[in-house]
Amino acid sequence: MTASGDHATGGPGRWWGGVVYPECAKEPEEPGAQDASDLADTFCRLGNAVISPREVDPARVAMNADSLAAVDDFILSALADSAASGAALAVVRRGQLVRLRGYGRLDWDPDASPVTPSSIFDMASLTKVVGTTSAVVILIQRGLISLDDRVVDHLDWWDEGDPAKSRVTIRQLLLHRAGLPPFRRFFLEMEGRAAYEDAIGALPLDHPPGERTVYSDIGLMTAAFIVETVTGMALDDFLRAEVWRPLGMADTNFTPDPALWDRVATTELDEDYRGLHVHGIAHDENAYAIGGVAGHAGLFSSARDLAVFAQMMLDRGAAAPCVADAASGLPCHRPRFAPVSIFGQGWVDRITRRQSPESTRALGWDTPSARSSAGDYFSARSFGHTGYTGTSLWIDPTQQLAVVLLTNRVNPTRDNRKHIPLRRGVHDRVARAIMDTPPRLREGPPEPGRR
Known part of the structure; x- marks a missing residue:
């Protein structure tokens, strides 16, 4: 099975090669034998x-x-x-x-x-738990936000497209019960954080908040916006300082x-x-x-x-x-x-x-x-x-x-x-x-x- 050279081209990576791993030792080394x-x-x-x-x-x-x-x-x-x-x-x-x-x-x-x-x-949606959820919990522990804060308490633009969004809480974002759609193909029309904020702010809910569970990328995108607004830091910088570096996850x-x-x-x-x-x-x-x-x-x-x-x-x-x-x-x-x-x-x-x-x-x-x-x-x-x-x-x-x-x-x-x-x-x-x-x-x- 191969995907190389058939259609799309220009992938940013290349293979440098040359990595050869030795066969494992038949008998385990004594503890302390390797630094x-x-x-x-x-x-x-x-x-x-x-x-x-x-x-x-x-x-x-x-x-x-x-x-x-x-x-x-x-x-x-x-x-x-x-x-x-x-x-x-x-x-x-x-x-x-x-x-x-x-x-x-x-x-x-x-x-x-x-x-x-x-x-x-590429972790894809593991980002939601290893990254975003961790960041939200850290801010709650520090008293900077709470699970029952309304999203608009931190993002005043978030309910521009639907007054019902003013009732959505951080808890509902994490539970996928905010009433948001699963996703939208925003990428076909825009790029950059400012454009995404405008689009998500203008987005109406599909359902009343708390009515049903619908797995939503947009909810966790919004949670990350809250983290960045409250901390004044980019999500990756905050997580690097608070999670990756302390745990040694290089x-x-x-x-x-x-x-x-x-x-x-x-x-x-x-x-x-x-x-x-x-x-x-x-x-x-x-x-x-x-x-x-x-x-x-x-x-x-x-x-x-x-x-x-x-x-x-x-x-x-x-x-x-x-x-x-x-x-x-x-x-x-x-x-x-x-x-x-x-x-x-x-x-x-x-x-x-x-x-x-x-x-x-x-x-x-x-x-x-x-x-x-x-x-x-x-x-x-x-x-x-x-x-x-x-x-x-x-x-x-x-x-x-x-x-x-x-x-x-x-x-x-x-x-x-x-x-x-x-x-x-x-x-x-x-x-x-x-x-x-x-x-x-x-x-x-x-x-x-x-x-």
């Missing part, structure tokens, strides 16, 4: 995967090694069936990395770099530097809008047109960074000091020399619980539906989110388990749907690898109505 500062960026090849030597023996956290090997085989089989050109996986249990590896390549081009734990993927940002494009997965062959094979810039057209930094999409990150974020969520908003050594197995990219607190006591639980029997939605986050991308064995208390490009993050606090699965399934076309069984299959197989508290098929409240 800790080297291991964050040290990888080796094991079969058809590129892995981190920071993975621990699965038995250490009561997981079955053979079952996890079956996860590897399942992913490789899906890639061979064109689910994506490549994938990255992180599996964390009880604070230990049992999987941190990459499969396939960053593009169908045979010269493309292999996927590694440091490969950078791969995570909007608009990756072109020097990093050899590590960035290619997304769609965009013939209709940009006329290029999208690489190193936001796949989402509205995120691209607004300037690359948006509340609903546009974030880029890696499996190793999202493992750090997931562990912070499992630790209820805090992160312990860490170094990227072989002995601890703790998710860690750049060292943390002191404890870090991102969310205060009770906030992780508050934003990740289903808020209504009418919907699976939590505050920003989602919870499992009957046919969830989390599969059938993550508990009803699990929370997560997916991204249109083929990314997902699911966390099950009852099992102290997190799974990061990153793919570029939209390469070369968004019509590819093979990532759907891939996601479910990976999560089911990971969950069934647990030996000490084997999960059961998920039971929960009656399935709410969803879009």
Whole structure:
């Protein structure tokens, strides 16, 4: 399968090549045999995967090694069936990395770099939770906004197109209950933040606020506008200062530097809008047109960074000091020399619980539906989110388990749907690898109505 040279041209990236990873040592090195500062960026090849030597023996956290090997085989089989050109996986249990590896390549081009734990993927809608929701909660903790503030308390232009919008609250934005449409193809007519503010301000609601749940990009775009207005900072600058840098998530940002494009997965062959094979810039057209930094999409990150974020969520908003050594197995990219607190006591639980029997939605986050991308064995208390490009993050606090699965399934076309069984299959197989508290098929409240 290839997308190169057929139609659209002019993608901004190119493959520099030359990366060859050594075969992994047959016997693990003694703890301390490698300098800790080297291991964050040290990888080796094991079969058809590129892995981190920071993975621990699965038995250490009561997981079955053979079952996890079956996860590897399942992913490789899906890639061979064109689910994506490549994938990255992180599996964390009880604070230990049992999987941190990459499969396939960053593009169908045979010269493309292999996927590694440091490969950078377009997060798409994971931006909504890892980025925008985090920023909103930080401002609430500081008393700068509240969930029940009206949007117009902070954005006086927001209700220009519909007086009913004056009743919409920040809580309703995060719950996708503001009455907004799912999206609009603004990018065909405009670019830049000012133009988007004018268009969103003039947009009428589809439904009265609070009446129904309709997943909306526009709601999270609006939440980001609030963050930027209240802080006086661009969303990416605020998140870098308050989340990425304190946690040591050095791969995570909007608009990756072109020097990093050899590590960035290619997304769609965009013939209709940009006329290029999208690489190193936001796949989402509205995120691209607004300037690359948006509340609903546009974030880029890696499996190793999202493992750090997931562990912070499992630790209820805090992160312990860490170094990227072989002995601890703790998710860690750049060292943390002191404890870090991102969310205060009770906030992780508050934003990740289903808020209504009418919907699976939590505050920003989602919870499992009957046919969830989390599969059938993550508990009803699990929370997560997916991204249109083929990314997902699911966390099950009852099992102290997190799974990061990153793919570029939209390469070369968004019509590819093979990532759907891939996601479910990976999560089911990971969950069934647990030996000490084997999960059961998920039971929960009656399935709410969803879009």
